[in-house]
Amino acid sequence: xxxxxxxxxxxxxxxxxxxxxxxxxxxxxxxxxxxxxxxxxxxxxxxxxxxxxxxxxxxxxxxxxxxxxxxxxxxxxxxxxxxxxxxxxxxxxxxxxxxxxxxxxxxxxxxxxxxxxxxxxxxxxxxxxxxxxxxxxxxxxxxxxxxxxxxxxxxxxxxxxxxxxxxxxxxxxxxxxxxxxxxxxxxxxxxxxxxxxxxxxxxxxxxxxxxxxxxxxxxxxxxxxxxxxxxxxxxxx
Amino acid sequence: xxxxxxxxxxxxxxxxxxxxxxxxxxxxxxxxxxxxxxxxxxxxxxxxxxxxxxxxxxxxxxxxxxxxxxxxxxxxxxxxxxxxxxxxxxxxxxxxxxxxxxxxxxxxxxxxxxxxxxxxxxxxxxxxxxxxxxxxxxxxxxxxxxxxxxxxxxxxxxxxxxxxxxxxxxxxxxxxxxxxxxxxxxxxxxxxxxxxxxxxxxxxxxxxxxxxxxxxxxxxxxxxxxxxxxxxxxxxx
Numbered sequence: 001x002x003x004x005x006x007x008x009x010x011x012x013x014x015x016x017x018x019x020x021x022x023x024x025x026x027x028x029x030x031x032x033x034x035x036x037x038x039x040x041x042x043x044x045x046x047x048x049x050x051x052x053x054x055x056x057x058x059x060x061x062x063x064x065x066x067x068x069x070x071x072x073x074x075x076x077x078x079x080x081x082x083x084x085x086x087x088x089x090x091x092x093x094x095x096x097x098x099x100x101x102x103x104x105x106x107x108x109x110x111x112x113x114x115x116x117x118x119x120x121x122x123x124x125x126x127x128x129x130x131x132x133x134x135x136x137x138x139x140x141x142x143x144x145x146x147x148x149x150x151x152x153x154x155x156x157x158x159x160x161x162x163x164x165x166x167x168x169x170x171x172x173x174x175x176x177x178x179x180x181x182x183x184x185x186x187x188x189x190x191x192x193x194x195x196x197x198x199x200x201x202x203x204x205x206x207x208x209x210x211x212x213x214x215x216x217x218x219x220x221x222x223x224x225x226x227x228x229x230x231x232x233x234x235x236x237x
Numbered sequence: 238x239x240x241x242x243x244x245x246x247x248x249x250x251x252x253x254x255x256x257x258x259x260x261x262x263x264x265x266x267x268x269x270x271x272x273x274x275x276x277x278x279x280x281x282x283x284x285x286x287x288x289x290x291x292x293x294x295x296x297x298x299x300x301x302x303x304x305x306x307x308x309x310x311x312x313x314x315x316x317x318x319x320x321x322x323x324x325x326x327x328x329x330x331x332x333x334x335x336x337x338x339x340x341x342x343x344x345x346x347x348x349x350x351x352x353x354x355x356x357x358x359x360x361x362x363x364x365x366x367x368x369x370x371x372x373x374x375x376x377x378x379x380x381x382x383x384x385x386x387x388x389x390x391x392x393x394x395x396x397x398x399x400x401x402x403x404x405x406x407x408x409x410x411x412x413x414x415x416x417x418x419x420x421x422x423x424x425x426x427x428x429x430x431x432x433x434x435x436x437x438x439x440x441x442x443x444x445x446x447x448x449x450x451x452x453x454x455x456x457x458x459x460x461x462x463x464x465x466x467x468x469x470x471x472x473x474x
Contacts, residue, residue: 061454068318071308078309085305088322092329106466172420179413183468186409189423190430190466217298229343229427231420 012070013080016063016087017143023059023094024139028132030056030101031198035128037108038191039121049105056098063091078215086212090142093201093208097135100194100201107187120174120188123167128195130160134202142209150209153202154218160199161226167192168228196226249307250317253300253324254380260296260331261376265369267293267338268435272365274345275428276358286342293335300328315452323449327379330438330445334372337431337438344424357411357425360404365432367397371439379446387446390439391455397436398463404429405465433463 030049037046067084070076076084134153141149171185171192207218267286274283304321307313313321371390378386408422408429444455 064322065454068315068322072313072315072318075312076309078305081305081309085301085325088325103466110467110469112469172423175412175419175423176416179416182412182419183409186412186423186426187466187468189426193427217302229340229424230347231424232347232349 009070009074012066012074013083016066016070016084019059019063019066020087020090020094021139021143023056023063023091024135024142026052026056026059027094027097027101028135028139030098031128031132031135031195034101034104034108035125035195037105039125041108041111041114043109043112046105046108050102053098053102056095060091060095063087082212082215086142086208089208090205093204097198097201100198104191104194107191111184111187114184120167120171120185123163123170124188124192124195127160127163127167127192128198130156130163131195131199131202134160134199135205138202138205138209142205142212145209145213147210147213150206150213154206154210157199157203160196164192164196164226165228165231168226168231172231193226193228246307246311249303249311250320253303253307253321256296256300256303257324257327257331258376258380260293260300260328261372261379263289263293263296264331264334264338265372265376267335268365268369268372268432271338271341271345272362272432274342276362278345278348278351280346280349283342283345287339290335290339293332297328297332300324319449319452323379323445326445327442330441334435334438337435341428341431344428348421348424351421357404357408357422360400360407361425361429361432364397364400364404364429365435367393367400368432368436368439371397371436372442375439375442375446379442379449382446382450384447384450387443387450391443391447394436394440397433401429401433401463402465402468405463405468409468430463430465 030052033045033052034049036042037049067088070084071081134156138150138153140146141153168189171189175182175185211217267289270282270289271286273279274286304325307321308318311317371393375387375390377383378390405426408426412419412422448454
């Protein structure tokens with residue numbers, strides 16, 4: 001951040017950064033709890049995730065209101081504006097991450113805590129560990145305004161996509177083997193998809209960090225997006 | 238919009254609004270084409286959707302750069318700032334709508350144009366007709382800054398969620414009936430989910446319109462989010 005004569009202005013920007021940090025911690029916690037609830041079939045913990053997500057939504061609104069207030073009161077220069085825009089983007093991504101964790105929690109409750117295909121659940125757990133690491137690293141890169149580290153995180157998203165796609169194929173196989181697995185596996189399919197999308201949001205944040213630091217938007221085709229959408233129905237027959 | 242002495246400032250705000258309008262038209266077209274490609278099994282049209290989505294991404298970046306330029310050069314008052322923030326939010330939602338249409342197009346190609354369960358495809362088509370109407374109405378509400386109309390659109394999202402949830406159940410039944418349907422139905426499941434999420438983005442835009450006009454964020458629990466995540470696995474056995 002550039003230096004300012006007006007200290008209270010820095011305070012305002014720091015306040016914004018503080019709220020983003022709080023949102024980041026909350027989002028990471030929601031994802032971790034949602035996955036724990038899934039693995040243990042802990043519907044009470046799932047319930048807690050659903051309730052806690054509300055705080056994330058509130059924080060996002062407050063970040064936006066604060067951003068408008070700061071810009072309206074001061075006349076930020078381009079660099080600071082990018083900082084404020086960055087805060088808006090990141091808070092938006094973190095709010096979505098919370099929604100995805102909440103959706104996983106809802107499915108845990110729908111599954112009544114019965115974890116039928118343990119092996120796949122472990123696969124989803126592993127996927128979420130990578131996604132959480134991505135989220136943690138990119139939030140660190142955001143805090144330290146480290147554009148290079150951000151690009152590293154962005155590059156690693158392909159790992160999540162590949163793992164998700166193999167989980168996707170495995171889930172289809174389980175469904176074909178035994179129709180009684182279908183509803184359960186479909187919920188797991190969406191849980192895995194949610195985790196893959198959490199990885200995409202880490203990628204978004206990485207691109208925001210790059211934008212905040214360099215002032216340039218990344219235009220090249222992002223690695224974002226899984227390739228399960230290309231799984232041929234030929235394999236299904 | 239409030240009146241300004243500086244005309245070129247109005248020009249800049251109008252330019253922003255123009256780009257949003259262009260994005261809206263593009264996004265609606267991508268969704269319509271993706272669904273047509275799905276219904277007809279037209280992989281060439283699907284290919285076109287995938288290529289066209291790039292323009293939507295470019296437009297979003299340009300909206301963001303323009304927004305920063307406007308704010309940096311002028312000192313917008315709160316009302317205009319909300320307008321600019323609104324443009325940022327809406328462009329973000331429209332970019333996501335394009336991604337969802339692109340994902341449907343990818344699945345059409347993966348399915349090789351083979352539409353096995355025609356009846357479900359028609360269900361997805363019907364779902365998309367409602368979602369497109371929602372999108373069109375909320376973009377009109379955005380253009381005319383009509384907060385009431387926006388709230389009406391927001392309320393209608395439940396219709397999409399209910400229809401999606403019944404499609405979800407129907408697809409599960411098809412999968413259970415014949416394992417050969419599973420891969421195909423799973424792609425359709427994600428297509429339907431994408432359409433349901435397009436409806437969520439229309440809801441987001443509705444809330445943005447309300448925010449731009451009134452300056453207040455809607456805090457009450459939004460109707461957003463389908464209830465298929467609550468479909469019990471009991472039904473699956």
